[in-house]
Amino acid sequence: MGKFFDYLKTKTFRKNLIIAAVSIIAFLLFIFYSLGFYTHHGEGMPVPKLKGLSIGRAIELLEAEGLRYQINDSVYLIDKEPGIVVEQDPDPNTNVKANRTIYLIITRDAPNIKFPDIAGKTYLEVRSILNNYQLKVGDTSYVSDVARDVVISSAFGGNIILKGQQIPKGSRVDLVLGDGLGASEVDIPNLLGLNLNEARLSLLGSSLRLGEVSFEGSVIDSAGAKIIRQFPAISDTLNKVSIGTQIDVVLSN
Template identity: 35%
Template sequence: MSIIKFLVSKTFFKQILLAIVAVVVLCYLMLLLLKGYTNHGDFETVPDLKGKSISVAELELDDNNLVMQIQDSSNFNPNYPRFSVIEQEPVAGTQVKENRKIYLTLNPSGYRKIEVPDLRERTFRQAKPNLEALEFKIGKITYEDNIGKDLVLKMYHKGKLINPGDKLAKTSVIDLVLGNGKRPRK
């Protein structure tokens, strides 16, 4: 039999038809198997974990068949308790599959420590923006006899003298001692 006669024969068309039926049946069976294997249509709802402690968040995720993954801590946020969840991915209310990892960002224990710059012998006008740029707050301002008017002489934090290079938490209040422009008395 020549190839052309075989390609137009009933046997060839039967074989093609059987192959197509076999592929369709195999695809249908695979789809049914995948649907059962992947729990198609079964979802868990991600709970809202913002502001909750790690232990509470872990319990809620376990109740919903989800897995907690602590990503990192962020900058301190005073609106949330220490070591509580401040961000989560995916967000609350999202429908996810069972055993999905929920990534949590935690609030650290406090503001990070920042090195205090050397502001001695600088004017208050120069010192103020430097401190504010580092997110320190300026507290009480007192004056001492010194020929340099508004010159920073000393810095204090909670009554203790601060030296340049000391580390303080961001948003710490720094009290300044400035010169009043008068000669010191002898």
Template identity: 40%
Template sequence: MRIHKYFTSKVFLIQILIAFAIIAVLAYLFMHWLTFTTDHGHEIEVPNLAKLTEEQVEEKLDELDLDYVLLDSVDYRSQFPKYSVVEQDPLPGTKVKVGRKIYIKINSSGFSSVKIPDLIEKTYREAVPTLKALGLEEGTITYIPNLGKDMVLELRYKGRNLKAGDRVLKASKIDLVLGDGKASYVDESEATDSTAVPNETPNDEQ
């Protein structure tokens, strides 16, 4: 009976309420601590780092409590300043937490050079993809009389003929001289008739 009276007494009920209050306070403090340590709900928008130098990137990210990692330099891109950011990950506008690393790639100082492959007597369809794979661009197309339709007869750069093994800078425009598929020779019978020397008639006096 005494135990029954204790469980129904005001003292027991007050102790139960105090215990629930302590648990609630501890739970609140734990959740607050967890939120603080994980930066829950505190995100930063990644800025656009394109065309910034590495020094400018470091300064800008320091202000936002972000860090960066330089991965590598890429082939020169004329639309970006030398040694400036051309690629970043995460992309601009992405939401990240404090201390997140932003991975960047830097533009190189200029175009590298490539060797001209042997494309003479290759077809236009074969030559153009090969040039583009090397980072070169298709320039002016010129046709001259030749039996080989769309066959590459010459490669030119700024007016000079190129041969296999010559080096040019990437992004250079290579002009192509192609065959027009038309006969470039003169019919043999016509050539014989036009070059034949007429027979001399004997001198009557002789």
């Protein structure tokens, strides 16, 4: 044992120890620089920004840079159309080597839900219900009905939609509402060909008033003259008026 400790104190041991340490350090440096050279350490290309692009455009950019891609997942976002990149890994501007795989998350089609029961509810109630179901209010129109701002019918894609039918989340639902005037509107009577007295009786029966009376041409016997025009007249877009509306007439022999 004493000889061993005496050997440790010799110049030969110290020389061998130094040689061994230098050899180990040189070997480690060789390995480090060799790996760096082999893997092109510090070299690469920045990953392009893909978020917000369509998946088709994103693939074009990646292939142009010699990069691969893989769609890792898809999510539904109400405010984005399907096929839009929303996440990428690695992040934009990260240096990577050629042929590196870039992982993407894209948006997908909206899932279907059952349409809620909104018939007979007010516009404010329906707007809240549709919002809770992640649906949107589309166009609104009014029809003659005693109930004001109450949903008479609803449509999606131009077709009537009823409670329980499947509809994609985020869809726009068109609403037909009551105007609250149903009880106060009456059909416009056809006064053409009637004399003045007959017109008065017809208007009285419809709760309407006779308005301005005018004559066309030379009228000798006003009692025998017939109505040739009336205002408002019945048309494809107008067939009802409010109770008490006055109807103007033009008479002629």
